Amino acid sequence: MSSTSRKRKVVQRASPESEEELADGLLEGILSHSEDDSEEESESEHDEESDASSVIEGLSDEDEEEKDIESDEVPSDGEEDIREQLRKLRTGDSHSKRSQASGDQSWNGNAEDGLEDEEDSGRNYTVTTDANGNPRYIYKEIEPVYDSDDSDAPETTNTIGNIPLTYYDAYPHIGYDINGKKIMRPAKGEALDALLDSIDIPKGWTGLTDPATGKPLELSEEELDVLKKLTRNEVVEEGYNPYPEMVHYFSGKLEVMPLSAAPEPKRRFVPSKHEAKRVMKIVKAIREGRIQPYKPPPEDEEEELELPHYDLWADETPRPEHSMHIPAPKLPPPGYDQSYHPPPEYLPDPAEKAAWEQADEEDREKEYLPRDHEALRKVPGYERFVKEKFERCLDLYLAPRVRRNKLNIDPESLLPKLPSPEELKPFPTTCAAIFRGQEGRVRSVSIDPRGLFVASGGDDGYVRVWELLTGRQLWNAKLSDEDAVDAVRWRPNKDSAILAAAAGENIYLVVPFAILSPDVEQSSRDVLDAGWGYAASKPSTSTNGIAAKEPPARWSRPGPRLEGKGVLVQATVRSAVKVIHWHRRGDYFATVSPRGQSSAVAIHTLSKHLTQLPFRRLKGLAQSAQFHPSKPIFFVATKNSIRSYDLAKQELVKILQPGAKWISSFDVHPGGDNLIVGTYDKRLLWHDLDLSTKPYKTLRYHQQAIRAVAFHQGGMPLFADASDDGSLQIFHGKVVGDLMENATIVPLKVLKGHQVKSRLGVMDVVWHPREPWCVSAGADGTCRLWC
């Protein structure tokens, strides 16, 4: 394109201005010149565009063309060429315009002829005048002159080579001719043309498009013929005869003149020596037996198939047992129910039979149904036989084998060897007496050290003393109107009978009136009275010491009404007392009042009427406290741990962690090394103090919380617990002096009798000091003696 544009410029310069323009003014001319130039540039571009569009729509192109013609511009060569081409394709109605245009051109050309002559001698264009009278240059085709025989090379119209034509889809041209000119895409699809084409199909019309030229492919008659033959697998050549007459070149006919006149050679008539040699060789081989006469191969291959048998185990050496080798398990031998004529009891009921038949094959316990046949001749074939054998085969090579230890344990041997119940006797089994007469719950019971009386205290505020064996009420006293009696405990000395009872914040020391023998009563009173005055003599020391603090307890006489009943001493502490525990010698007793923080645990000295608070601050909620049965050790149970303190050294000895959520009570074994703990979370824990801080056994046999636990203190290996489910459980708990042997614990008996009232069952349990009897206090208002 560049060359054409350059040319165009030249043309511009060379072209003389029209008179009219010059007349208009130079400035204008300059402007117009430049304008012209730019216009031309744009024009050319525009032309290109219009060309492109012309390919697509012929009609619009035509319009453009008309515009071009009117716009009086010098058309470029390329433009011309394309127009030329287009015109060729155009139908008749555009013809008149073309002729007009050409007429213009010729006129233009004529006008300019003289001007151009000198400039270029061998000029390759003709000058005509266009419609406006301007000269118009029409260039001739450039004739490349080659001095080769290329001229008679076939006219390749398209030079793009062997590339798909689709690359040119977006362009108006479809390639370049040998001169580098675009070959424009022939307009096609023009409705009218198509219609015309369709009306009379030209000869050799195929409807195909030649990809090389883009023109419709037309085939001549001959070419079609060739194609036809090719499709029929015929020889393409015209007039080819596939079956020509046979020509007998060598016939059986004896010609008069032979082809060769040579005589027949001698060898044709003499036996061959070489052959004889070979035959002799074979004969010799046969004679020597090297060649066997042919025998058909033996038919019975069974002989071949079968291996010769020999003693495979001639030198057998046993293989050592390998742990990974698991021999296949043998199938179990058949049982009675597999018999063809089993005992009648092995035959299935109709119900069993129906169940078996209904069950899925895999769910059946046995793969067969026992069946009775009265004679051997009636036994049918077993239809699953092959299948069973096949399954066995699958098992043998497909089933993973595992060596499983069979549970061949006698279940009896698993059970621990327990002493027989006879050896464990005596233990309480039945309810022997019921102590009736309390109103509301009985909170606490206690049996006096001689084993004659039972003291009880309950919700009604009374302390009652009963005769143990008969259940007769001997004595009572109302300690408090509003508070329940939470704890009653007899002093452990046998020569006196002093009962400690707690109601609210008050602790009462009682010598029941008129039921004891006079000397016992007297000695008891003496014990209680001994303390009077000690507190009075003391104040001097206390006042000259530190400032008078409020004493932890106030000791006083309870008043004439109670004193008349035998309630002789009253000690008031800061908060309600729930548990009383006597020291073994009877001089001290400990009380626990869970609500009083620093004064929760108090130790009282009876002989001095003195109260001490051993703990300045106690971790956790105090639940219970006990003295060690032989050593100066004091146990305090808080909500979830039990601590033991050495009273002599005044230090912490051990912290037991029963792992319970809420300890309700505990008891120390008379030996002092074992401890049972009852908890509100239904557990009974046995602690061996020597063993660990964790429980040795955890027993959970109760459905409800355990309220009280008690060891038999009189040498019998018994302990009991009382629970809210209304039952007592009696255990055998034997502690052997030998450190190597653990305690044996055997559950013995569940005693039921107490009724559960408002989800409370048995509140307290105590053992008789000597006999295997125990007394329990129930929420139903009764106490029961079990023996």
Next chain:
Amino acid sequence: MGRIKKKGTSGAAKNYITRTRAVKKLQISLPDFRRLCIFKGIYPREPRNKKKVSKGSTAATTFYYTKDIQYLLHEPLLNKFREHKSVAKKIARALGRGEVGDASRLEKTLIPKIKLDHIIKERYPTFVDALRDLDDALSMLFLFANLPSHQHVPAKTIELCQRLCLEFEHYVIASHSLRKSFLSIKGIYYQATIQGQDILWLVPYRFVQRTGGDIDFRIMGTFVEFYTTLLGFVNYRLYTSLGLVYPPKFDAKSDAHGGELGAFRLEGRGLGATEESATNGEEQKLITSAEAQAEVDKIAALAAKEQQEDEPENAVVRTEEEDTEKIDTFEVAAQDADVLPQPQASNAEVASLFAPFTFYLSRETPRAPLEFLLKAFGCKRVGWDGNLGDGAFTTDESDPSITHQIVDRPALPSESLPQVPEAPKSNGEKGKVQWPRSTMPGRTYIQPQWVWDCINQGKLLRPDLYAPGAELPPHLSPWVKGKKGEYDPTLPLAEQELEGEAEAFEDDEDEEDEEGSSDVEMAAANGTNGTNAIVDREGSVEAGEGMDVASDESDSEESDEEDAGEEFDGLDSEAESEASDADATLRRHQRELKAEFHGEKIQPVVQTKKEKNAEIRKKAEKKRKEEAEEKERQKMMLPRRKRKLLKRIEHGEDKRDKESEALRKKRRRIEKAQEAANALS
């Protein structure tokens, strides 16, 4: 500190290998791998910790022991498989080209023959090992011996199976090693004891086997291939151990006539034929004339005589042999010495159980198992109907030497039998003696089960129980060993039931009966004065309704209430029952006193049967309860793990107990029904 060990490089992760990996490692196809595993006896394993082995995934996979696979790598069979594969390719190519002749030649000449003897030696280093694993092999081969040929199981293999099985049976007969046999619904079980190994195999009844469904005969064929090789070598060894030549002479002609066992002829080393198994039965069949028959009889008698004459000699020889081979009994010389146990020499006795008899098998009896069993237990002369095949001692039913005839036909009265068409005279005599028209004097007629029961019990049983048409006693498996608490059908009920069980059962039954009877009575009453009855009980029953319904309801309610009461009482029931007992005695005492006071004679209190039962039952129940309580008490002290274990054991025991109880109950019912039937008749 050592280097940190990488996970999955040792231990279980390395010890086990999945099947896919194994196949890849061996570079063979999956079917080839399967064959190899079957031949070599390699089986999947179950690793103890699957997660460790499969690197955390818990998908179901089969694992092999890595060393097993490693050991397969050196297997010569692997090369054979590869060769086979290449030849198979060549054959396929030839077939593709349509060169059938080439293909068949290639198949004939190039396909490698697989030999398994080295594998057998590897798998069973000692002969006893091989015997131990013979159960499956025998069952399989006996099955295949009875199967039709198949695409994957050619007729030749089946023939081979038949031959091997018969050879093995011959050995069992010759060595008298068969111990027990059992007729089950699946087939016939046999147990032989060879060199101290108990071998149990199952032979199907001779019917066409059902082979449909998802049965892969390629797998079974592989097993059969291995088992045939194994049994061949085992047979060789067994025969040579008896001094017999292996393979025994096989008479194809006799086999074609259904000779089976008789088609083989055992030969001793240098002794020639030892056993005269087959006789001239065929010739006898051909003889028709009476004279010839007589002659034949004479000959037969002679032969028998000869045999009898032969026998003592043999016996002498045998006794001598026995004398040398038998274990000497060791007598204890001094007093203070230990006595070592010695095996009993009763086997020989059992082995000659049927030796003195001549058996004849009727047409309807299964010949093969009977022949095998009888011969294995010493019987030398087994004859059968000519239809049953070749090789009989005699096919003549009227042979006087026959002592036992095995018959499996119902005994029909002779009138109902169809008339025998008038036979030619020569045949007349023969016809007369034939079962079931008449019986031969001096001959025992029995059903086949007699043979099995005799064998299992090791003695001759009363033949009258097994007479034709008689109801046979139950046939019991000889392998069930009674365990404690398990039901044993051979013992009377009374010996094995729990205390009070029978009484409980009786009560139940009585109650049922009573209910039934009361219903009947009620119904009768309704029938006679139905209107009255309705009027009487109008309060409770609506007029239109039947009486029995109402009464039933009330009964059940009462019983329900009782039940509920018992349950509610729980532990206290004991005490109560005691109390009631005490009450009863008190009342009796009072009555006695009263009687004394009135001067009457004290009538002994006659307990009714029901009361007695109830008492016994109560006692038993109490005892059981006490035991249970005691056990419960012990269990309370067990640690949890042991308690669980105990629970598992007890679960099994409970199941067994329940089963045996159900069986006892059934038996009791049956016995009762029988009694009732007897009483009626």
